[in-house]
Amino acid sequence: MTRTAGWLAAAVPLFAALLLWLGWTEAHGFTSSDVTELWAKAIVQIAGSEQFTASDAFYPPLPYALTLLLQALPGQHGVPVPFVLSAFVGTALLLLWFANLWRVGRFSWGSSVVITALVGLNPYFLRAVADGPETMLTILGAWVFARGLVNLRLTGNAPDMMKVAVGLLIVALSDNYGLMISFGALPFLIVAARPSLIATSSTGYLFAMFYPVLAAIGSLFFVSMIFNSALVPQLLETPASVSVSEHLLILSGIAPLAIIAALRNIKVTRLLMPIVAATATVAGAYVLNMYLNVEGDPLIAIAPMLGVALVGMRFWPPVRLREPVVIALLCLSLLQSVVVMRHTTVAETRDWAQASLGQVIDVAAPTRAAAAFVSDKTDIMLDVERNAGMVVALGDVSGLLMAGQPTYDWALEGGLPQARYILVPRPAEGAPVTDRVLRRFPELSRNRLSGYNEIYANSQWRVFEKTGF
Secondary structure, X not given: OHHHHHHHHHHHHHHHHHHHHHHHHHHOOOXXXXXXXHHHHHHHHHHOOOOOOOOOOOOOHHHHHHHHHHXXXXXXXXXXXXXXHHHHHHHXXXXXXXXXXXXXXXXXXXXXXXXXXXXXXXXXXXXXXHHOHHHHHHHHHHHHHHHHHHHHHHHOOHHHHHHHHHHHXXXXXXXXXXXXXXXXXXXXXXXXXOHHHHHHHHHHHHHHHHHHHHHHHHHHHHHHHHOOOOOOXXXXXXXXXOOHHHHHHHHHHHHHHHHHHHXXXXXXXXXXXXXXXXXXXXXXXXXXXXXXXXXXXXXXXXXXHHHHHHHHHHOOOOOOOHHHHXXXXXXXXXXXXXXXXXXXXXXXXXXXXXXXOOOOOOOOHHHHHHHHHHOOOOOEEOOOOOOHHHHHHHOOOOOEEOOOOHHHHHHHOOOOOOOOEEEEEOOOOOOOOOOHHHHHOHHHHHOOOOXXXXXXXXXXXXXXXXXXX
């Protein structure tokens, strides 16, 4: 009981600190697109019309299901539900890393606290927390995978084999980018495996590693076929223009930690190979992402390397200067990460860095203004799946017409719109139109839809009212 109270005494202020940090960045205008989309989906599912039929995918299912559970709890949700979940996972990760270093890695209590604090203060970790539960769960899965990979090489036991499989399962179900990490691990599992396991049955070994992932993905495809919805409708994100030199700068923040930790065991093959394999898995996924662009922000793509680096530090050889050297490396990594954040050109991370410094990044002001204008109105036709920011700004979506309701479906399937109000975004010049209402009625962009007049407009939104009411 005393031990449990001690962990709770550490967890509560840590959780509160992360939540306050997220509140600080939100107060200065930054909320990541992943958090906005995840929260909007939960709001629509819990507070929206019972007739709502989602056409977008429910992938990734793990953060989506957890967010739905929290959103379904009674009471007002003034704090974004994904923030709560992200702060909770971040707290759990820091406590797990501390416990692993102290109890298993035999670091001193003080050094374990300092190491955990340096990781928690690293801008890559804080940026990952702000990106939402998808990224945080991916980091958790990468840590479980790397930890299991090393233990499996040391022991060859079934529980450690399951740690590898569970780690792959977590990353695969937590984020689209996690699929790349999971399936990209295939060649490196051979590198990290005990020779005896490969000699006995290489096929059986790989099947045991990937069976949970294949079973989970297969079941998701089965469910998506039943509900006639796409599993992953848009795997690729909008590419960010990042030069090769900036990619190298981004990698310099935390990748050297994992590489140095792996090479420190260069004379101990049973430790070197699995740590190298885990590092190469994440690094390989990052390189593939440069071309496939599954994760639009390269800083988020390399964030799972934090979990791998912590595993490498836990297995750092127990020499006399182990703890000072590890702390010094983390201090250098923290300083370099600050440099990366100051010089990155990736839009969302740049906005996060500015909000973190107290600068107001109020890109959502037009959305809030439009939401305030329609807040007292009902019978509003809106594509909720393409306009997550508006759903979050409104909060109460009971007055919206959405997919599954006859008035909405009739209009999009070829009929004339009957909604009293139509709310559509104003696309940027030359940008593709993704809003389904605006694609169905392009006349709205020119204010020429018969039977409707424009009653409100700003730089990002337009509101139309049906004549004759």
